[in-house]
Amino acid sequence: MSRNHPIIAVTGSSGAGTTTVMNSFQHIFRREQIKAQVVEGDSFHRFDRKTMRAAMRDAEASGNRNLSHFGPEANLLAELETLFRTYAQSGTGKVRRYLHDAEEAAPFGQEAGTFTPWADVEPGTDLLFYEGLHGGYRDAQTDIARHADLLVGVVPIINLEWIQKLHRDKNLRGYSQEAVVATILRRMPDYINYICPQFGHTHVNFQRVPTVDTSNPFIARDIPSADESMVVIRFANPKGIDFPYLMAMLHDSWMSRPNTIVCPGGKMDLAMQLIFTPMVWRLMERRRKGNGKLKSV
Numbered sequence: 001m002s003r004n005h006p007i008i009a010v011t012g013s014s015g016a017g018t019t020t021v022m023n024s025f026q027h028i029f030r031r032e033q034i035k036a037q038v039v040e041g042d043s044f045h046r047f048d049r050k051t052m053r054a055a056m057r058d059a060e061a062s063g064n065r066n067l068s069h070f071g072p073e074a075n076l077l078a079e080l081e082t083l084f085r086t087y088a089q090s091g092t093g094k095v096r097r098y099l100h101d102a103e104e105a106a107p108f109g110q111e112a113g114t115f116t117p118w119a120d121v122e123p124g125t126d127l128l129f130y131e132g133l134h135g136g137y138r139d140a141q142t143d144i145a146r147h148a149d150l151l152v153g154v155v156p157i158i159n160l161e162w163i164q165k166l167h168r169d170k171n172l173r174g175y176s177q178e179a180v181v182a183t184i185l186r187r188m189p190d191y192i193n194y195i196c197p198q199f200g201h202t203h204v205n206f207q208r209v210p211t212v213d214t215s216n217p218f219i220a221r222d223i224p225s226a227d228e229s230m231v232v233i234r235f236a237n238p239k240g241i242d243f244p245y246l247m248a249m250l251h252d253s254w255m256s257r258p259n260t261i262v263c264p265g266g267k268m269d270l271a272m273q274l275i276f277t278p279m280v281w282r283l284m285e286r287r288r289k290g291n292g293k294l295k296s297v
Contacts, residue, residue: 001149002088003290006127006283009135009144011041011202012154013070013161013187013195021154021206022131024272028280029129037087037125041132042098044080045069049113056186068183070133070190077134077142083121084147087128093121101173126284136198145201150279153202160210160224162217181218204275207232208265229265232256233275241275249274 001007008025012018022038029036047055052074059067067074083093097116099105105112121128136145136153145151156164162184169175169183199205208231210224235241238259246261247253250271253263263271 001147003286005088005091006149006287007084007088007130007147008127008150008152008280008283009130009148010152010154011133011135011137011198013133013191018131018154020268021152021272022129024269025129025276025280028273028277032277032280032284034126034280034284035122035124036127036129037095037121039083039095039128039130039132040098041080041130041134042069042100043096043115044076044132044134045098046074046076048098048115066186066189068187068190070187070195072137072139072142072194075134077137077144080134080137081142081144081147084128084130084144087121088147091121091123091125093128094118095121126287133195134198136201137194138197138201145198149283150204150276151202152276153199153205155199155205156208157210157214159214159217160208160229163214163220163223166217166220167223177218203236205232205234206268206272207234208268226265226268230262231265231268231271232260232262233271234260246271246274 010018010021010025012021025036028034045052052069055074056067059065069075079094083095086093096118097104099108099110099112099114099116101112105114108116110116130148134144135148136151138145155161165184166177166180169180170177175183208229210229212224212228214220214224234257236259243255243261247255250261250263250267253261253267253271256262261271
């Protein structure tokens, strides 16, 4: 954590909706004229697309059928922690991009599924914003979570998460149904061991819960819409959270526990704006004053 160079991290698995949260934060950054260094978690994968496929084949040949991007073996987690630590100390660090498709790769003259060269963090940024799989990761050797001034978890219930991943990977990335299902199965041990524990370290969790039948996600024709879901928002430390204000602003919301508010799915973006704008203000005010850490964001 750093008063001069704050870090906001959004963590969640593939298909969880972390990109939606990133868009909400970008609205806040634009409105408040905050210059953010954006870091995508995919850029800290250990292998590019071709090399990852080869690594999975080799792992499977040796009896390991569960090598995935969710686990530490396929990621540069020590390097990610180094980025968080050096940015918190001095506002510097090394970053790169992962080029998902031909459109992203074209400006760089590279193939899809490759990384851009490592480069310095852009000078003069107000904060670092991370969105990816491991913003709250912690083990015996690596503690990425401790560097985040604001750590947000995005956790739809598992069937909804699978529906979102199936539709995204099939419709936007061209994978077959069988390939996506195989990926889900291969990742399950790493999901349990390395993704789920992160949500115990977050400051705020957003969990979308559908109000329609998702009992068989593999035959779902559509992703449940925002109006067909509720959002459960849990605060690790509810001190300072103005729940009456939030319930007044978020129509049809209620508190299910002393640290939890539930609102209609269509209000998720508004809820994020209402919750995170004051938190970002406090981080920026702390940065300007340079008078120590916030006890709670």
